[in-house]
Amino acid sequence: MSFRRLALLLAVVLLAASCTTKTKELPQGPPREIRIINNVEVADDDRILTVRYWGTECEEFSDSEVEYGITQIKITIYALVTTDECERAGLQQTASITLDQPLNDRIIIDANTDTVVWEP
Numbered sequence: 173m174s175f176r177r178l179a180l181l182l183a184v185v186l187l188a189a190s191c192t193t194k195t196k197e198l199p200q201g202p203p204r205e206i207r208i209i210n211n212v213e214v215a216d217d218d219r220i221l222t223v224r225y226w227g228t229e230c231e232e233f234s235d236s237e238v239e240y241g242i243t244q245i246k247i248t249i250y251a252l253v254t255t256d257e258c259e260r261a262g263l264q265q266t267a268s269i270t271l272d273q274p275l276n277d278r279i280i281i282d283a284n285t286d287t288v289v290w291e292p
Contacts, residue, residue, distance in 0.1 A: 204234050207249040209282040210264065212290040218274040225249050227265035230258030236269050239283065245275065246283040 207225040214221055223236070234250040249267060280290035 203253050204250050205231075205253055206284050207251050207265070208285055209247065209249055209289045212247075212280050214275055214290065218276070219271045221247075221269045221271065221280070223247065223249060223267045223269055225251075225265055225267070226262040227251050228253070228258050229263055230255045231265075233265065233267045236267065237283070238269065238271065240273060241278070244279045244281050245271070246281045247289075248283040 207227055210224040210226065212221050212223050231251040231253045234252045236250065237248040239246040247269065251265070275292075277292045279288050279292070281287065282289050
């Protein structure tokens with residue numbers, strides 16, 4: 173192996189070693205969990221949804237994923253759990269979601285449970 177290749181390899185190894193933490197783990201934020209949707213209200217504009225789901229008092233709404241189909245829209249709700257020291261008893265939470273396209277008489281399905289949570 174040439175001196176140049178050896179020097180380059182050593183530089184790469186030293187750079188990679190300096191990028192790790194003392195515990196060799198990546199820092200982590202609060203866990204993101206999927207929530208079960210109870211029901212959905214649709215605003216008059218056919219784009220803004222009020223989604224009700226079961227959560228806890230120790231979490232906050234994170235984000236949602238929306239899949240658009242021809243006859244249905246599937247929604248997944250995510251929450252960030254802010255502490256482990258919380259009872260897991262159900263607490264009704266709400267989130268507002270703005271659709272990229274009108275609902276147009278499609279049903280809404282909770283993607284987590286594959287159940288219909290709203291229909292026209």
